[in-house]
Amino acid sequence: MHHTSREGRLAAALVEAADTLTETFDTGDYLRRLSDHCVELLSARAAGIMLIDGGRAVSLAGSGCREEVALELLEAQRGGGPCLESYGSGRPVPPVSISVAHAAARWPEFTERALHHGIVATFAVPVRRGDVLLGALNVFVPTPPNGASESGRSELVVAQALADAVALGLENHRAYAQSRCLAGQLQEALSSRVRIEQAKGMLAERWQVGTDEAFIALRGHARRRRIPLDHVARAVVEGGVIDVVPRPSP
Incomplete structure (x- = not known):
């Protein structure tokens, strides 16, 4: 079904995010598809998802559009960045100007790489299921931040909805895989x-x-x-x- 409105495309993305109860489920492909939806819905330059365990990134996935850029920007956050900050606080990191953050020495490695790729601003939201934090969704945009505006707040809401759906999908697949394994053992x-x-x-x-x-x-x-x-x-x-x-x- 072809969805033309943003609401329709968001609804389709959320349904896809819930479709994880299959034997052929692949985490990397799943995260890439949801990153693609994020780029489309938010008119972003690129997007990526970092899954984190014990404060360490265990899985990275970038949108198919400019996937190399997204993965490079996620990799550059090993020493700090919007993903780790959002994961650490459990709250969104509102849109941040890359040039301002770079001048303030905030996330120096990440902001340097972002400037190199022409990224103007970024924001991140936690990937969480209830009180369980799984990682963060990072969005890279080509326009100056406007988080105080209605459209800026709307972007955070959409991104958080997608991130919550990803967390639910991952947790459901984990439970499904465990039940299948137990059934096989029995x-x-x-x-x-x-x-x-x-x-x-x-x-x-x-x-x-x-x-x-x-x-x-x-x-x-x-x-x-x-x-x-x-x-x-x-x-x-x-x-x-x-x-x-x-x-x-x-």
């Missing part, structure tokens, strides 16, 4: 138990002994060979190699 445990029971039954029938005696022999063989019990049971059940387990002595 299924494997169940399948392992079924194979062991089948192997016990096959050995008991072959040797004409009780299932408890067959299990003791199965377990003893696994321990002597230092092989997981399930691997031995699989060899018996799927390979039909009953003689892989020596028959217990009378």
Whole structure:
């Protein structure tokens, strides 16, 4: 569906941000797409998202438009910048003039690189889910800051809405991945138990002994060979190699 109004495009971006419950989810691609939406909605030069853990950047993603510039500007914030400042305070960093910040020696490495790329102003908002801070969204604009105006405040609101949606999407995918992993572990445990029971039954029938005696022999063989019990049971059940387990002595 083609959305022409800003509201429509924002709604589409928020829906896309929520679509993370898939097996093919890729964090880098996801963050790039949301950075692209940010550039389009805010008429920005570039945008990027920095995920932070323990005060250290663990993932960087820039908008496809001028991606190299966005990534370079995010990298330049290792020693300080709007992303780390927003993450540290949990609040937005309102539009800042790059030249003014550079003259005041605020974020010197970052502002130097921003001036080199013709970035006039920047602002950042935290990527957060409730009280949990995941990082920050940084927007680089080619016009002087006007954060006190209605349009300037509107840009911060839009950017924060996108950042909140990103945090929700990432947290939902994390929970989804954990539940899928747990389900897989439970299924494997169940399948392992079924194979062991089948192997016990096959050995008991072959040797004409009780299932408890067959299990003791199965377990003893696994321990002597230092092989997981399930691997031995699989060899018996799927390979039909009953003689892989020596028959217990009378």
